[in-house]
Amino acid sequence: AQKITQTQPGMFVQEKEAVTLDCTYDTSDQSYGLFWYKQPSSGEMIFLIYQGSYDEQNATEGRYSLNFQKARKSANLVISASQLGDSAMYFCAMREGLSGGSQGNLIFGKGTKLSVKP
Amino acid sequence: DAGVTQSPTHLIKTRGQHVTLRCSPISGHKSVSWYQQVLGQGPQFIFQYYEKEERGRGNFPDRFSARQFPNYSSELNVNALLLGDSALYLCASSPRGGADYGYTFGSGTRLTVV
Numbered sequence: 001a002q003k004i005t006q007t008q009p010g011m012f013v014q015e016k017e018a019v020t021l022d023c024t025y026d027t028s029d030q031s032y033g034l035f036w037y038k039q040p041s042s043g044e045m046i047f048l049i050y051q052g053s054y055d056e057q058n059a060t061e062g063r064y065s066l067n068f069q070k071a072r073k074s075a076n077l078v079i080s081a082s083q084l085g086d087s088a089m090y091f092c093a094m095r096e097g098l099s100g101g102s103q104g105n106l107i108f109g110k111g112t113k114l115s116v117k118p
Numbered sequence: 119d120a121g122v123t124q125s126p127t128h129l130i131k132t133r134g135q136h137v138t139l140r141c142s143p144i145s146g147h148k149s150v151s152w153y154q155q156v157l158g159q160g161p162q163f164i165f166q167y168y169e170k171e172e173r174g175r176g177n178f179p180d181r182f183s184a185r186q187f188p189n190y191s192s193e194l195n196v197n198a199l200l201l202g203d204s205a206l207y208l209c210a211s212s213p214r215g216g217a218d219y220g221y222t223f224g225s226g227t228r229l230t231v232v
Contacts, residue, residue: 043206045223091160105151105174106221108160
């Protein structure tokens with residue numbers, strides 16, 4: 001069964017420094033997608049970055065990059081130059097394989113609470 | 119353009135009651151999914167609708183039901199509320215069902231069952 005594991009319940013980082021949030025996944029599908037979402041205290045899930053299983057290059061979006069290591073089944077999020085506004089919950093998610101008529105719903109990890117210190 | 123809108127934002131219900139949550143997707147998006155997020159956990163998939171048809175259902179009891187209207191808005195209904203149904207209910211929309219990775223979430227409805 002598909003599964004997402006985030007082993008860091010909470011992380012602290014100094015403002016302007018980089019931080020890596022860990023995510024490992026388990027799937028037997030060949031075609032899948034990996035996502036990172038940010039959830040501030042308001043509750044809205046904000047899309048940050050996406051990596052497809054067949055993408056050869058690591059995804060980047062501004063200060064966010066995804067360190068995709070397919071053989072190790074890991075998809076860590078790297079945030080460079082942390083800002084105070086980055087303090088939030090961060091969720092790694094996987095979209096089920098698209099073969100066999102799968103509907104493509106997301107499976108989420110338990111999240112990591114990131115706190116940025118001034 | 120308006121994002122995904124959900125109503126109400128907060129709701130308090132008594133055990134045993136019924137509740138209806140509403141979601142309006144981004145204009146042009148035909149797929150709506152519902153997720154339940156219990157405090158301290160990641161969201162869990164409840165339903166997906168595409169073109170007014172149910173395309174997927176998560177591991178939730180029959181007390182949970184949903185539908186999608188011709189304008190692609192959606193309702194999530196929960197009957198016979200239990201204390202354990204207290205959660206943040208998130209709606210996500212995407213242009214197409216399944217094959218597209220563009221999921222946009224609303225701010226959610228925070229349901230408290232007392």
